[in-house]
Amino acid sequence: MPTYEYRCRHCSHRFELFQSIVEEPVKICPKCETEAVERLMGAGAGLIFKGSGFYITDYKNKKQSSPDKKKPSNQ
Ligand SMILES: [Zn+2]
Known part of the structure; x- marks a missing residue:
């Protein structure tokens, strides 16, 4: 059962609920x-x-699958 996170826009109260x-x-x-x-x-x-996490995955991919076509900004 997932836990849902709620937030009140009125008082900014945040709470979690098992639902x-x-x-x-x-x-x-x-x-x-x-x-x-x-x-x-x-x-x-x-x-x-x-x-x-995203970044790490991205980095891994890059390492395995060759050249930097996408990000010349590396280094
Ligand atoms: Zn509230």
Whole structure:
């Protein structure tokens, strides 16, 4: 079961919730009780923040599969 991360646009309160994928997203903020909660896409957001992982993969690929066509900026 995935953990979903929510954030309230009203008070910026962030919280996580264990939910089944079929459950409806939470809308009401538990803190300020305003209906201003948005669900942050867990996996997607994580991916963006872990940009370094991306870089490493990219680097590996580059090393294995030859020339730098794409990035002449290397070095
Ligand atoms: Zn709130």
